[in-house]
Amino acid sequence: MTFGRESSLARGSLVVAAVACACALFGVACRLTEPTPDFLVRLDVSPSPPRVGPATVSLKLIDFLASKPVSGARVTLEGNMTHAGMTPVFAEAKEFEPGGYRATLDFTMAGDWVVLVHAALPDGRKLERTLDVKGVRAD
Numbered sequence: 001m002t003f004g005r006e007s008s009l010a011r012g013s014l015v016v017a018a019v020a021c022a023c024a025l026f027g028v029a030c031r032l033t034e035p036t037p038d039f040l041v042r043l044d045v046s047p048s049p050p051r052v053g054p055a056t057v058s059l060k061l062i063d064f065l066a067s068k069p070v071s072g073a074r075v076t077l078e079g080n081m082t083h084a085g086m087t088p089v090f091a092e093a094k095e096f097e098p099g100g101y102r103a104t105l106d107f108t109m110a111g112d113w114v115v116l117v118h119a120a121l122p123d124g125r126k127l128e129r130t131l132d133v134k135g136v137r138a139d
Protein backbone atom coordinates (compact mmCIF):
# COMPACT_ATOMS: atom_id res chain seq x y z
CA MET A 1 0.00 0.00 0.00
CA THR A 2 2.58 2.50 -1.14
CA PHE A 3 -0.10 4.91 -2.21
CA GLY A 4 -1.71 5.03 1.23
CA ARG A 5 1.63 5.74 2.89
CA GLU A 6 2.42 8.52 0.46
CA SER A 7 -0.90 10.21 0.88
CA SER A 8 -0.66 10.13 4.66
CA LEU A 9 2.83 11.65 4.44
CA ALA A 10 1.47 14.31 2.11
CA ARG A 11 -1.31 15.05 4.56
CA GLY A 12 1.24 15.31 7.36
CA SER A 13 3.24 17.98 5.59
CA LEU A 14 0.07 19.81 4.67
CA VAL A 15 -0.92 19.91 8.33
CA VAL A 16 2.51 21.24 9.31
CA ALA A 17 2.31 23.91 6.63
CA ALA A 18 -1.18 24.91 7.71
CA VAL A 19 -0.11 25.07 11.35
CA ALA A 20 2.85 27.25 10.44
CA CYS A 21 0.51 29.58 8.59
CA ALA A 22 -1.92 29.68 11.48
CA CYS A 23 0.90 30.56 13.88
CA ALA A 24 2.07 33.36 11.63
CA LEU A 25 -1.50 34.57 11.36
CA PHE A 26 -2.29 34.47 15.03
CA GLY A 27 1.04 35.85 16.23
CA VAL A 28 3.44 35.09 19.01
CA ALA A 29 0.92 33.69 21.47
CA CYS A 30 0.39 30.61 19.31
CA ARG A 31 2.27 27.64 20.66
CA LEU A 32 2.05 24.04 19.61
CA THR A 33 3.58 21.15 21.44
CA GLU A 34 2.83 18.36 18.95
CA PRO A 35 4.49 18.04 15.53
CA THR A 36 1.26 16.98 13.78
CA PRO A 37 -1.56 17.87 16.11
CA ASP A 38 -5.10 16.57 15.98
CA PHE A 39 -6.13 19.86 17.44
CA LEU A 40 -5.14 23.42 16.89
CA VAL A 41 -5.24 25.59 19.98
CA ARG A 42 -4.96 29.30 19.53
CA LEU A 43 -4.23 31.21 22.74
CA ASP A 44 -4.33 34.91 23.43
CA VAL A 45 -3.92 37.05 26.51
CA SER A 46 -5.20 40.55 26.93
CA PRO A 47 -4.24 43.15 27.88
CA SER A 48 -1.14 42.95 25.74
CA PRO A 49 1.46 43.55 27.07
CA PRO A 50 0.09 41.80 30.17
CA ARG A 51 -0.21 43.61 33.48
CA VAL A 52 -0.65 42.61 37.11
CA GLY A 53 -4.33 42.03 37.83
CA PRO A 54 -7.12 40.25 35.99
CA ALA A 55 -6.28 39.20 32.44
CA THR A 56 -8.50 37.65 29.82
CA VAL A 57 -7.17 34.43 28.37
CA SER A 58 -8.98 33.34 25.21
CA LEU A 59 -8.55 30.17 23.32
CA LYS A 60 -9.92 28.69 20.17
CA LEU A 61 -10.08 24.94 19.98
CA ILE A 62 -10.17 23.44 16.50
CA ASP A 63 -10.39 19.81 15.50
CA PHE A 64 -7.72 19.91 12.86
CA LEU A 65 -8.63 16.85 10.82
CA ALA A 66 -12.36 17.58 10.83
CA SER A 67 -11.59 21.33 10.49
CA LYS A 68 -14.29 22.38 12.85
CA PRO A 69 -14.40 24.05 16.27
CA VAL A 70 -14.65 21.85 19.36
CA SER A 71 -17.70 22.77 21.43
CA GLY A 72 -18.58 21.55 24.89
CA ALA A 73 -15.05 21.14 26.25
CA ARG A 74 -14.28 21.79 29.88
CA VAL A 75 -11.33 24.14 29.88
CA THR A 76 -9.38 25.03 32.99
CA LEU A 77 -6.31 27.19 33.40
CA GLU A 78 -3.53 27.16 35.92
CA GLY A 79 -1.10 30.05 36.10
CA ASN A 80 2.33 29.61 37.66
CA MET A 81 5.26 31.94 37.90
CA THR A 82 8.60 30.73 36.62
CA HIS A 83 10.21 31.18 40.05
CA ALA A 84 9.54 28.97 43.07
CA GLY A 85 7.35 29.71 46.04
CA MET A 86 4.31 31.25 44.39
CA THR A 87 0.76 30.09 44.85
CA PRO A 88 -0.70 29.10 41.49
CA VAL A 89 -3.81 30.86 40.22
CA PHE A 90 -6.70 28.97 38.65
CA ALA A 91 -9.58 29.79 36.37
CA GLU A 92 -12.31 27.97 34.51
CA ALA A 93 -13.07 29.10 30.99
CA LYS A 94 -16.55 29.64 29.58
CA GLU A 95 -17.45 28.95 25.98
CA PHE A 96 -18.58 32.18 24.34
CA GLU A 97 -18.80 30.93 20.76
CA PRO A 98 -18.45 27.47 19.21
CA GLY A 99 -14.95 26.31 20.12
CA GLY A 100 -14.09 29.71 21.62
CA TYR A 101 -13.41 29.83 25.36
CA ARG A 102 -12.55 32.67 27.66
CA ALA A 103 -11.35 32.91 31.25
CA THR A 104 -10.21 35.59 33.64
CA LEU A 105 -6.90 34.79 35.25
CA ASP A 106 -5.46 36.97 37.98
CA PHE A 107 -1.75 37.69 37.57
CA THR A 108 -0.84 38.38 41.17
CA MET A 109 2.75 39.48 40.62
CA ALA A 110 4.90 41.08 37.96
CA GLY A 111 7.31 38.82 36.10
CA ASP A 112 7.22 35.71 33.94
CA TRP A 113 4.26 33.35 34.03
CA VAL A 114 3.42 30.04 32.43
CA VAL A 115 -0.23 29.23 31.89
CA LEU A 116 -1.20 25.57 31.67
CA VAL A 117 -4.34 24.96 29.68
CA HIS A 118 -6.24 21.74 30.28
CA ALA A 119 -9.16 20.85 28.04
CA ALA A 120 -11.41 17.85 28.63
CA LEU A 121 -13.17 17.21 25.34
CA PRO A 122 -16.77 15.97 25.09
CA ASP A 123 -15.52 12.63 23.70
CA GLY A 124 -13.34 12.06 26.77
CA ARG A 125 -10.00 13.02 25.25
CA LYS A 126 -7.78 15.46 27.06
CA LEU A 127 -5.59 18.19 25.70
CA GLU A 128 -2.89 20.14 27.39
CA ARG A 129 -1.03 23.21 26.22
CA THR A 130 1.26 25.72 27.85
CA LEU A 131 1.37 29.41 27.16
CA ASP A 132 4.34 31.52 28.19
CA VAL A 133 3.31 34.92 29.43
CA LYS A 134 6.55 36.76 29.89
CA GLY A 135 7.13 40.15 31.43
CA VAL A 136 3.85 40.81 33.21
CA ARG A 137 4.17 44.45 34.20
CA ALA A 138 3.50 45.97 37.58
CA ASP A 139 1.65 49.03 36.25
Ligand SMILES: [Cu+2]
Nearest residue numbers: 081086109111
Ligand atom coordinates in the same frame (compact mmCIF):
# COMPACT_ATOMS: atom_id res chain seq x y z
CU1 LIG B 1 6.02 35.65 41.74
